[in-house]
Amino acid sequence: MGLGVILIFLAVIFILWSLFSRKRKYKIISNALLMAGTIALFTSILLLTGIYDPYANHIK
Template structure:
């Protein structure tokens, strides 16, 4: 259940990064735009992994 909450919290943050990255890329500041796009995509992929349950940081795999 904690994974779903964390995934839902990270989703809007990732969307904000992607939107600002697209707008920054269209202006003259392309390096910052690409950096924000990459950061947003990484956060979005982590959010999807948490929401689907593929990645579970709270599971005790090693005993």
């Protein structure tokens, strides 16, 4: 759960940074930051909902 919360803040920072860089006409950097923010947001949602649990002991 801790990593999911940290990734939400990281995703918000990346997405906001991409929106500000889009206004300054840096398209490639903006698209890369937006993609990184989206991936971080989806990963944090998976971690927070419990769909993906890296600490679960599935294999015995």
